Amino acid sequence: MIRRLVLLAATLAAWSLAWAASGRYDYILPPPWAVAAAFADNTALLAHHAGITLAEIVLGLVLGGGFGALAALGLALSRPAALWLWPLFVATQALPVFAIAPLLVLWLGYGVASKVAMAALIIFFPVASGFYDGLRRTDPELLDLAATMNAPRRAVLRHIRLPAALPGLASGLKVGAAVAPIGAVVGEWVGSGAGLGFLMLHANARMQVPLMFAALVLLAAAAVLLHAGVGLLLHRALPWAHDSLETSP
Amino acid sequence: MNTPAPSALSSPPPGICVSAVSLALGRVPVFEDFSFRAEAGRFTGILGPSGVGKTTLLRVVAGLAPAPGAAIGDEDGAPLSGRLAWMAQRDLLLPWLSVLDNVRLGARLRGEAAGTKARAHALLAAVGLAERAADLPDTLSGGQRQRVALARTLMEDRPVVLMDEPFSAVDPLTRLGLQDLAARVLAGRTVIFVTHDPLEALRLGHRVFVLNGSPATATEIPLPEGAWPRPADNPEVLAAQAAILRALAPAEAAR
Incomplete structure (x- = not known):
């Protein structure tokens, strides 16, 4: 906790120094207190747009996480699915989100749906790959033990492979939570009427840099x-x- | 007086006959037309240098490793599947299940878990861990974890028990205690155990074989007379241990 406070104080100090050293142009690099003032003057506005972006992120996390987990389960259950679909998933991941964003806005409109889709898309892969890896790497000795216990395949999946893969799913979700805002904000930049990305774009255009x-x-x-x-x-x-x-x- | 111990066996143990096992790892022959028998209701120890195929043999008996052309079964040739329990060097406890549910793992996997709690509790008491039933495995010591694994093995109530270096991961004192416990609760079953430890083989084995060579051959070694399990400080046991170490040494040196 103390370390974090020190880190915060150091960041603010470095920021103020940079502002002072760069010629004190508030419209290029506003000092921390100008940003604080912008916060105070626009609380309702910021809260409104932040709420929308947060909703997009959380919905994206739920959808992307859910579909990612389901996809991993499907791949683990079916070898043909793994052989045919996995390369496809990897390919979608290689496609930069910026390239898909205009398409999604075109298809799903300027509203929340296209941003949720962006966030979900970006979350899908870390979750699917984390969980799938976990499902594939069950301790072979555990599987041997289950075999000597005459366990049916489904029971091994439910009682051993699935729970053993949950830490993999969890780390995928954590990565997903970290990258989800990228998806939402990129979506808002490409075309939207609300959200923090939208607000930033407009504030930038109007030289409201502190906002x-x-x-x-x-x-x-x-x-x-x-x-x-x-x-x-x-x-x-x-x-x-x-x-x-x-x-x- | 008439209630059987929770670890008592509910069906007579079979003997185990293994014959015509031929296996190779790459170009190295491990077994060639190998045959082996384990007496019904007795502890059979298998000693040998590492890499000789002890674990492979045990896996073949358990049906975990394929052995094309081999015949594996009881004295009548009937398969052993469903009649054997497996105990590995690692305790293989599931970290997300309580000690009690780990003991009941087999029943849970087969969907027969209903009504098994009382017996699992009794078996935990038999291995001295009655108090720890609700705890997670992470909170136990290595010796305690292996005792839970032993209770899980007993819970399966199988007449054949196959143990692959079951106590090699614990300290020597704990190991002696676990050996006594295993002898007490597994007595009457057909047990095959693989070990690196000559003392363990001498203490627990009704018969002990040394596996050696490539392809491997099994040689029975003579055992001291006396009560079973044999005490670790018995001079005859210690003398026999020295003899086995001498016999194993050239094989280890040749590797």
Whole structure:
């Protein structure tokens, strides 16, 4: 905790110094207090747009996480599915989200749907690959033990392979929570009427740079809180897997 | 007086006959037309240098490793599947299940878990862990974990028990205690155990074979007379241990 406060103070100090050293142009690099003032003057506006972006991220996390987990399960259950579909998943991942964003806006409109789709798309792969890896790498000795117990295949999946893969799913979700804001904001940049990305774009165009910074700070805070929240949730849900879930040293 | 111990066996144990096992790892022959028998209701120990095929043999008996052309079964040639329990060097406890549910793993996997709690509790008591039933395996010591694995093995109530270096991962004192416990609760079953430890073989084996060479051959070694399980500090046991170590040494040196 103390380390984080020191880090925050150091960042603010470096920021103020940079502002002072670069000639004190508030419209290029506003100092921290100008950003704080922008926060105070636009609380309702910021809260409104932050709420929309957060909703997009959370919905994307739920959808992308759900589909990712289902896809991993499908791949683990069916060898043909793994052979045919896995390369496809990898290919979609190689496609930059910026390239798909205009298409999604074209197909799903300027509203929330296209941003949720973006976030879901970006979350899908880390979740699917983390869970799929976990499902594939069940301890072979455990499978031997289950075989001598005359366990049916389904029971082995349910009682051994699935729970053993949950830490993999969890780390996929944590990565997903960290990258989800990228999807939502990129979607908002390409075309939208609301959200922090939209607000930043407009504030930028009108030279309201302190407001833009306020939105940026809010976005960063949301991303960090989301990552920590998901981490905490998983930590609680999988108390036996703490070793494999440790994040920061 | 008439209630049987929770670890008592519910069906008579079969003997085990293994014949015509031929296996190779790459171009190295491990077994060639290998035959082996384990007496019904007795502990059969298999000793040997590492890499000789002890674990492979046990896996073949368990049906975990394919052995084309081999005949594996009881004295009548009937297959052993469903009649054997497996105990590995690692305890293989599932970290997300309580100690009690780990003991009941086989029943849970077969969908027969209903009504098994009382017996699992009794078996945990038999291995001295009655108090730890609700705990997660992470909170146990290595010796305690292996005792849970032993209770899980007993829970299967199978007349044949195959153990692959079951106590090699614990410290020597704990190991002696676990050997006594295993002898007590597994007595009457047909047990084949693989070990690196001559003392373990001498303490627990009703018969002990040394596996050697490539392809491997099994040589029975003479055992000291006396009560079973044999005490670790018995001079005859210690003398026999020295003899086995001498016999194994050239094989180890040649590798």
